[in-house]
Amino acid sequence: xxxxxxxxALAFAVLTPGSQAQNSDSxxxxxxxADSMNKLDDLTGRAQKRLEYIxxxxxxxxxxxxxxxxxxxxxxxxxxxxxIRSDIKERVEKVRDLQGARIAAWTxxxxxxxxxxxxxxxxxxxxxAKAGFDALDKQMREVGGDANDLTALLEDLKKYFDSSYxxxxxxxxxxxxxxxxxxxxxxxxxxxxxxxxxxxxxKEVKGTSSx
Amino acid sequence: MNHxxxxxxxxxxxxxxxxxxxxxxxxxIPQATEIFGRFKREDILNMDLVKEAKGIVIINITGFAIGIxxxxxxxxxxxxxEDGGWSGPVAISTDGGTMGIDVGGTDNDVVILLMNNGAxxxxxxxxxxxxxxxxxxxxxxxxxxxxxxxxxxxxNVYIWNKGAKLGVNWGGFDVNIGDEANANYxxxxxxxxxxxxxxxxxxxxxxxxxxxxxYGLLK
Numbered sequence: 089x090x091x092x093x094x095x096x097a098l099a100f101a102v103l104t105p106g107s108q109a110q111n112s113d114s115x116x117x118x119x120x121x122a123d124s125m126n127k128l129d130d131l132t133g134r135a136q137k138r139l140e141y142i143x144x145x146x147x148x149x150x151x152x153x154x155x156x157x158x159x160x161x162x163x164x165x166x167x168x169x170x171x172i173r174s175d176i177k178e179r180v181e182k183v184r185d186l187q188g189a190r191i192a193a194w195t196x197x198x199x200x201x202x203x204x205x206x207x208x209x210x211x212x213x214x215x216x217a218k219a220g221f222d223a224l225d226k227q228m229r230e231v232g233g234d235a236n237d238l239t240a241l242l243e244d245l246k247k248y249f250d251s252s253y254x255x256x257x258x259x260x261x262x263x264x265x266x267x268x269x270x271x272x273x274x275x276x277x278x279x280x281x282x283x284x285x286x287x288x289x290x291k292e293v294k295g296t297s298s299x
Numbered sequence: 300m301n302h303x304x305x306x307x308x309x310x311x312x313x314x315x316x317x318x319x320x321x322x323x324x325x326x327x328i329p330q331a332t333e334i335f336g337r338f339k340r341e342d343i344l345n346m347d348l349v350k351e352a353k354g355i356v357i358i359n360i361t362g363f364a365i366g367i368x369x370x371x372x373x374x375x376x377x378x379x380x381e382d383g384g385w386s387g388p389v390a391i392s393t394d395g396g397t398m399g400i401d402v403g404g405t406d407n408d409v410v411i412l413l414m415n416n417g418a419x420x421x422x423x424x425x426x427x428x429x430x431x432x433x434x435x436x437x438x439x440x441x442x443x444x445x446x447x448x449x450x451x452x453x454x455n456v457y458i459w460n461k462g463a464k465l466g467v468n469w470g471g472f473d474v475n476i477g478d479e480a481n482a483n484y485x486x487x488x489x490x491x492x493x494x495x496x497x498x499x500x501x502x503x504x505x506x507x508x509x510x511x512x513x514y515g516l517l518k
Contacts, residue, residue: 133333133336133337136329136332136333137329137330137333140328140329140332140508140509140512141325141326141329143508143509144325144506144508144509147504147505147506147507147508148505150505151503151504151505153486153503153505269508272508273508273511273512276512277512277515280336280512280516283336283340284340287340287341
């Protein structure tokens with residue numbers, strides 16, 4: 089009976105994924121990085137929602153639907169968007185730091201391997217992980233640059249309305265509002281593509297962890 | 300004085316009969332887009348089955364208590380149009396029952412594919428769904444082969460709760476149409492869910508940015 093209990097306990101320990109211990113720095117860091125990428129995705133989703141609210145506000149402003157309320161909501165949503173963007177920037181830095189630390193730990197672990205083929209195999213994996221993240225990072229920088237431009241444009245609109253808000257000034261700013269709406273729509277498309285890329289990269293990162 | 304009392308009483312009674320006030324569609328559409336986007340990105344949803352659906356419900360359900368039920372949710376309902384696209388969104392809410400969730404959770408994203416026009420009509424008329432009144436099972440995941448059974452059942456249900464995919468426990472809930480939210484969004488005081496789903500009421504030009512993104516994801 090004791091033997092059966094021991095066998096069952098061992099089988100359970102082996103079969104239950106949650107029981108697997110993280111057994112290297114790089115694996116631990118991969119888990120942390122995947123978590124951090126989840127948080128980045130959540131923040132990006134919040135920013136997209138806020139941008140959608142802003143696009144609705146701009147549409148209402150143009151159409152004259154409760155324009156005064158739309159203007160007040162626009163200002164509030166813009167402030168919220170800026171706050172979320174600031175959180176996103178911090179989170180992106182955190183993800184970059186974790187990627188750097190993970191690759192450094194992984195490289196150190198490889199240097200301790202004695203078998204040449206095994207070392208080569210792992211080095212190839214590291215190169216692939218680096219290339220994958222570099223591509224994602226490039227995309228994040230591009231989207232970040234476009235987001236800076238869009239935020240500046242929205243800020244300019246806010247300043248314009250702060251100095252003169254009336255039905256006429258809204259009409260005069262029509263082309264600028266339209267430009268902001270177009271930039272906002274393009275931003276949503278770029279961010280949707282970025283979130284797809286974050287999700288794919290996160291899966292690769294998770295694949296190198298024992299989570 | 301009696302006259303005043305009568306007016307107050309009439310006002311109170313009218314208050315009880317007011318249409319259910321849901322969250323505004325300006326908020327519900329981005330919420331639905333976020334939910335659907337995640338389901339699509341993470342292959343939770345089967346997009347082949349989405350193409351077969353005659354309607355779709357995208358809803359966030361909160362306040363579920365284990366063993367009691369009593370969940371409430373806000374979301375949107377859309378119907379397939381004759382040209383193969385999607386109608387404008389209808390604001391809906393649900394209350395009561397244990398829609399969708401087998402175990403725990405207080406914040407659940409739910410996508411329901413309505414596989415026939417009858418199922419769409421039931422949602423559009425603000426029906427009560429009893430526990431045995433509908434065939435509803437978890438839909439197949441992304442990439443899975445779609446068969447006739449999946450296409451022919453009333454509903455395919457997808458649930459996301461902090462990453463866990465849970466079983467379906469369906470029934471005992473009411474669907475309410477957000478008349479006020481719909482009237483505000485479409486700028487038509489008397490717009491009905493059927494008008495929106497049939498395409499009689501169109502999404503106003505000023506509101507298209509948000510809904511176009513959702514249409515794009517539904518392709």
